[in-house]
Amino acid sequence: MADLSTTFTGIRFENPFMLASAPPTESDANIMRAFEAGWGGVVTKTIGLHPVVNVKGPKTKFLRADNGDSRLSMTKRPNTTLMASWNWELISDKPLDWWIGKLSNIKKQYPNKVLIASIMAGSGNDKELNNWQKLAKACQDEGVDGLELNFSCPHMDRVDMGSNVGKDKVLCSVVTMAVKEVAKIPVWVKLTPATSNIAEEAEATFRGGADAISTSNTWPSLPLIDPDTLEFEMNVEGFVSPGGLGGPAILPLAMAKVAQMTTKFPDKEFSGIGGVSTFAHALNYILLGCGTVQVCTAAMLDHAIGPNVIRNLIGGMTDFFEKHADKGWKSLADIRGIRRDRIVAHSQIKRPEQLDYHGGYDEEHEGYAALTTT
Numbered sequence: 260m261a262d263l264s265t266t267f268t269g270i271r272f273e274n275p276f277m278l279a280s281a282p283p284t285e286s287d288a289n290i291m292r293a294f295e296a297g298w299g300g301v302v303t304k305t306i307g308l309h310p311v312v313n314v315k316g317p318k319t320k321f322l323r324a325d326n327g328d329s330r331l332s333m334t335k336r337p338n339t340t341l342m343a344s345w346n347w348e349l350i351s352d353k354p355l356d357w358w359i360g361k362l363s364n365i366k367k368q369y370p371n372k373v374l375i376a377s378i379m380a381g382s383g384n385d386k387e388l389n390n391w392q393k394l395a396k397a398c399q400d401e402g403v404d405g406l407e408l409n410f411s412c413p414h415m416d417r418v419d420m421g422s423n424v425g426k427d428k429v430l431c432s433v434v435t436m437a438v439k440e441v442a443k444i445p446v447w448v449k450l451t452p453a454t455s456n457i458a459e460e461a462e463a464t465f466r467g468g469a470d471a472i473s474t475s476n477t478w479p480s481l482p483l484i485d486p487d488t489l490e491f492e493m494n495v496e497g498f499v500s501p502g503g504l505g506g507p508a509i510l511p512l513a514m515a516k517v518a519q520m521t522t523k524f525p526d527k528e529f530s531g532i533g534g535v536s537t538f539a540h541a542l543n544y545i546l547l548g549c550g551t552v553q554v555c556t557a558a559m560l561d562h563a564i565g566p567n568v569i570r571n572l573i574g575g576m577t578d579f580f581e582k583h584a585d586k587g588w589k590s591l592a593d594i595r596g597i598r599r600d601r602i603v604a605h606s607q608i609k610r611p612e613q614l615d616y617h618g619g620y621d622e623e624h625e626g627y628a629a630l631t632t633t
Contacts, residue, residue, distance in 0.1 A: 261580030262590040263573065267550040268445035268470040268528055270404050272373050274299035275591055276541065276572045279473075279532050279553035280377035280407060280449070282319065283564050285351060287361040291368060293558075296566035297573060300373030302473075302553065305350035305409045306358050306398065307379045308390050309417070312349075315495050319346040319559070320482070321506070331483060333492040343509070344556040345482055345493060347414050347502030350379055355397055362401035375447065376401075379409040382430045383419040388437040395438045395446075405445040408438060410464075411476035413453065413503045422451035422476070428463035435467030445470040447530065452512065453479050458519045461527075471528040472520060473553065475513040477503025506556035510534025514543050518602045521548030525596065536568055538575025548596035 263274045277300040278284050278293050285304040293301050323339035324331050331342065351358075358376075365374055376398035381387035395406055410431060412421030424430045431448070438446055448464045450457055452475035461472050479501045482493035491499040513533030521529055531544025536557030544552050554572075558565030580588055588594055 260589075261577055263576055265550060265591045267530070268405060268447065270373055270445060272299040272551065273371065274573055274576070275545070275551045276569055277301060277373070277375075277530070277551055277553045278558055278564065279555040280305055280409070281555040281559070282346075282348065283555065283558045285353075287365055289564055290365055290374070293564040293569075294365075294369045294372045296564060297569045298372075298565070300375060300404075300551065302375040302377050302407050303351075303358070303362075305377040305379045305412065306353075306355055306394060307350050308355060308394065309381070311352040313352060314347060317493070318348040319344060320493055321345070321556075321560070322483070322508075332485075333482065341507060341556075341560070343504050343506040344477075344559065345480065345502055345504055346477070347493070347500060349415065350377075350409065350412060355394065359397060359401060362398065362403055366402040366404075373405075374403045375405045375407050376403040377407045377409050377449070379412070379415075379420060381417060381419040382424050382427075382434055387419065388434065391434055391438050392441045396441050399442065399444050403444065405447060405470075406438065406442060407447040407449050407473060408435065408469075409449055410434070410460075411449045411451040411474070413451065413477060413479045414500060422453055422479075425449075425451035425460060426454055428460055431460050431463040432467040435464050435469050439468035447471040447473050449473040449476060449532075451476055452516045456519060457516045458523045461520045461524060465524065465527060471530060471550075473530040473532055474520070475509070475516050475533050477505040478509055478512065480504035505533065507534045507536070510540060510543070514547060517544060517547050517549060518599060521596065521599050522602050525599065536571075538572050538579060541572060541576075542579070545591060545595055546598040547602075548599045550591070550595060 265272050265275045278298050280302040284290055284301050290301050320333040322333055322343040324342050326338045378394040380390035410425035415421035448469045450460050482491050484491055517531050529549045530551040531549035532553040535541050535554045541552040557568045561567050
């Protein structure tokens with residue numbers, strides 16, 4: 260029999276599948292519905308101390324492609340395939356006081372489920388670092404199993420929050436260190452993918468004491484412009500700001516970011532996020548070295564918390580181990596990271612035998628290799 264449970268940062272999960280910090284986890288009611296549906300863990304929508312006011316109108320829409328055609332649009336219509344989600348939603352607009360009592364009640368009702376509190380404060384001064392610590396202590400006093408620090412939100416109002424922290428190696432280290440000073444539970448850090456080499460931010464975060472890294476958040480992007488109205492498909496009174504692209508479109512992109520980190524830090528722990536709706540999708544992250552996998556877009560489109568998604572993930576994982584029973588694989592630990600050694604530098608990819616490859620340069624002269632004819 261396959262064992263679907265896993266241990267990640269010292270926390271036992273009945274299965275490795277989690278709802279990511281996002282609209283599906285914005286309330287205690289949603290979180291408890293998610294646990295009833297079978298999710299192994301949940302990361303709350305990010306809790307902060309500063310005032311949060313979201314934009315007018317819709318905050319999330321879904322980009323779809325016409326089947327058999329090249330049209331991409333957020334317009335609802337039949338015979339389409341989901342390509343991506345797009346949102347410009349901020350963190351939880353519910354204050355810390357709203358969450359106090361509700362978090363402890365969730366843990367009381369579901370003691371064997373994993374509840375991770377996502378938190379965020381600023382980073383510009385000691386007061387803000389103290390705010391990180393205040394949030395951390397308040398949530399751990401509620402009995403949550405771990406903390407996830409949000410260094411990744413792509414559209415915060417303030418320049419010292421969210422992805423602006425995740426792009427700064429010094430802040431990655433300093434903020435993590437501040438939280439670790441007071442944390443008695445595991446601390447995960449959610450990094451932004453909007454960097455050239457996320458392994459550098461990961462290194463700084465681990466230096467600050469992080470127990471794990473979650474990635475990726477959504478990619479900074481713009482909604483498409485309607486060719487008939489010449490208006491952005493998502494706007495408020497005609498204006499738009501960059502928002503976050505998620506869903507199926509980012510799966511290969513997020514895999515590349517995960518691989519940058521897991522190949523450099525094979526002994527560290529990672530939670531993979533981006534484009535997952537089936538076990539085949541989640542398997543990519545596991546084979547690259549992730550110990551848990553988080554889901555958002557697919558769950559949003561499935562009764563808000565993904566009851567069918569988690570059923571398919573668990574069923575797919577069970578079927579996978581049954582299919583590969585002859586290999587002796589019985590748990591996630593048996594397959595975690597077994598394909599990350601296939602990720603190599605481009606120059607290590609084999610060229611045809613007759614070519615003497617010099618990294619794209621001529622053997623004798625600097626610059627591009629001379630053309631040869633036969």
